[in-house]
Amino acid sequence: MNNAFEVHFRLLKRNTFPLVKIYTFFFLLVSNLFYGQNDCNCATHLVDNSQIIHNKTDSISQFQVIDKLKNTKFEICQFEGLNLEFHYYNNQLQIDKAFSVLIEQESLLNKIDCKKDFEFKLIYNKARYYHAINDLEKLSDFAFKALTEAERLNDAEKKIKSIIELVYVFTRLNEDEKNWKYIKQAQQLILDLKEPDRFSYYYNWLAYEYENKYTITNRATLLDSVLLFVNKAKKGAFKYRKFGEMSRSYRVEEAIAYHKGDLKKALVNIDSAIYFGKKIKGHKNLSGLYLSKAWDHLDLGELEAANTWMDTSLYYNIERKSAASMMLHREASEIYENANKLDKAFTSYKRYTKLKDSILNIEKLEKINELEQKYNKAKNEQRIVSLEKKEQLYMFIIIGGLLLVLSLIFFFRQRSLKNKQKILETEQRLNRARINPHFFFNAMASLQRLSQQEKSIQTTLYTARLAKIMRQSLENTYEEVVSIEDEIDFLTQYLEIQKLRFPNKFEYQFHIDEDIETNELRLPGMLTQPFVENAIEHGFCDLNYVGKIDIYFKADDLNVYISIEDNGKGIKELESKKEHKSRAMQIVKDRLYLFNMQHKSHAFYNIENLNNDGFKIVITLPKIY
Known part of the structure; x- marks a missing residue:
């Protein structure tokens, strides 16, 4: 940025064209406009006879620069062009256009790689926008954010700009103590700036604030400071022909003369302020200058002149809901009243009251104070964090x-x-594959006996069923779940083989609810076989009556229930053979444990003794399709 200013002022000295207007517009132009872009910096090489415009309100000259920047291929330079364009529209009070540019600038910022280097400008522009529309709450919010960002960047001038906005807020809210704290903070930053002639705007601002403080406290030493600051501002303004700052400097000197009682000198100074103010092209803040002239004439007893210049002041005022308009109408009511223009005084006072009610209220003050507390808290927390x-x-x-x-x-x-x-899983696969080896041994023995007796039809049937069971056992080893229909088929084949082994020893029957979808609902394969085998091999052993096995399949909305009942020996009779039962039960327990882990379910079984005359086993499984 310093390099840009050096180019700026070097070309200014060579410039032979007259420069108009004030308020130096700080901007960076593109030094590598056609050659490249370096380190997030946009500077421009301006050829001889190009006119650098200090005056923000010279629209033709300024928009030549704006368009040049916006039409480059570099997003950083486009951002700087939008920055200049925003300040132009905002200073001209073309609020809608300023807001539109602000939206465009925010969108562009998201595309810039070095976003952090440009965030302050966007935040500060938002503060300036809300200043223009007199939204004190949002202005204070973005002013505090701008100050936080300026402190992060450790940029003195950015801190000054942010503080100026905060001082404006607290001035409008009559928060004099807070106001003065921020003024003194900005003062130190301004005095530390190098090349003070370049910063006439800041010194004029300090002079205004000190003059305002004098009107509240009447401390004579404050006027000495006002004079010191305005002399520095005036020197820089004339050096660089900043007409706006010239006008502001004479306005401050008018106030000094007024406070000292030299009204004739005050009139001379205010006329000088108006003279240079009129040289500003575009928007001019002449209303305040004519207001000061009206006061000077009123205090000189020149009532008609005071009335005339007050009328002129209101003529130049841009009527809007702002603190400036509010204070103008308040002072207008006083001047008109003292000039015996009571109808005008009443009209201005009504306008002042209406603006005051809409601008200043307790809720806004509380909200702004809350924002300041958040800023101070964040600042303190940042210090703690660093420690x-x-x-x-x-x-x-x-x-x-x-x-x-x-x-x-x-x-x-x-x-x-x-x-x-x-x-x-391996053990489960083995368990699924393993039907009691004694069963296969006994089955093969029966097959051998039948062969010896040459009962070929029975042998063929027996062999076919045994083969089918063996095949299903192997298939189930690789299938986690099978349908109820397959399970019933497997049990049927198994029970028929057992009936061949034990003729007329037992009967069996399946009971299936009508609403069960046997071909859709699924359960772990061969899960019921160990219970059925246990009933046949141990429950029906040495019975003097025909055994009976009933197998029930039922279901509700969530679960499937399988019940296996037999009329064999009860628990007491089988305690001596507990090891056989526990082996079958352990197989099922292991399988259900792994099944629950895999499906995050709660499958289990219960064993009941049917009055010492058989078992009832109920298996509860989740519905799986």
Whole structure:
């Protein structure tokens, strides 16, 4: 930015064209417009005879620069062009256009790589926009945000700009103590700036604020400071032909003369302020200058002149809902009243009251104070954070180490659980594949006996059923679940073979609810076979009556229920053979455990003794399709 100013003022010295207007518009132009873009900086090489415009209101000259920047291929330069365009429209009080440019600028900022370097400008522009529309609450919000960003960048001039907006807010809210604190903060920053002649705007601002403080306190030393600041501002304004700052400097000198009682000198100074003010092209703030002239004439006893210049002041005023308009109408009512223009006084006072009610209220004051507290709190927290960085670093190292240890423990534990699960799955597969070896041995023995007796039809049937069971057993080894229909088919084949082994020893029957979808609902394969085998091999052993097995399939909205009932020996009779029962039960328990892990379900079974005359086993499974 300093390089841009050097180019700016070097070309200014060579410029032979007359320069008009004031308020130096600080901007960066593109030094590498056609050659490249470096380090988030947009500067422009301006050829000889190009006119650098200090005056923000010279629209033709300024828009030549704006268009040149906006039409480059570099987004950073486009952003700077929009920045100039926003300030032009905002200073001209073309609020709708300023807002439109602000939206465009915000959208463009999201595309810029070095976004952090430009965020302040967007935040500050938002503060300026809300200043223009007199939204004090939002103005204070963005002014505090701008100050926070300026402090992050450690940029003195950006801090000054942000503080000026905050001072405006607290002035309008009559918060003199807070106002003065920020003024003194800005003063130190301004006095530390190099090349004070370039910053006449800031010195005029300080002079205004000190003059305002004098009107509240009547401390004579404040006027000495006012004079010191305005002399510095006036020197820079004339050096660089800034007409706006010339006008402001004479306005401050008018106030000094007024406070000292030299009204004739005050009139001379205000006329000089009006003279230079009229040289400003575009928007001119002449209303305030004519207001001061009206007061001077009133205090000189020249009532008609006071009335005339007050009328002129209102003529130049842009009527809108602003603090400036509010204060203008308040002073107008006083001047008109003292000039015996009571009808005008009443009209101005009504307008003042209406504006006051809409602009100033307690809720806004509370909200703005809350925003200031948040800013101060954030600032204090930032200091605390900076002091605790080392402690936090050590803490992060410790926590990181603990997390690493816990992660390793978790990793090895998970690996162990996975290995256990694989073992369980392997065991389950073996269990599904394993029908009691005694069954196969006995079945083959029966097959041998039948062959010896040459009962070929029975042998063929027996062999076919045994083959089918063996095939289904192997298939179920690789199928996690089978349909109820397949399970019933498997049990049927198994029971028929057992009936061949034990002729006239038992009967069996399936009971299936009509609403059960046997070909859709699924359950773990061969889950019921161990219970049925246990009933035949042990429950019906040495019975003097025909055994009976009833197998029930029922369901509700959530679960499937399988009941296996027999009329064999009860629990007491089988306690001596507990090891046979427990082996079958353990197989089912292991399978249900793994099934629940895989499906996150709660499958289980219960065993009941039917009055010492057989067992009833109820298996509860979730509905799976």
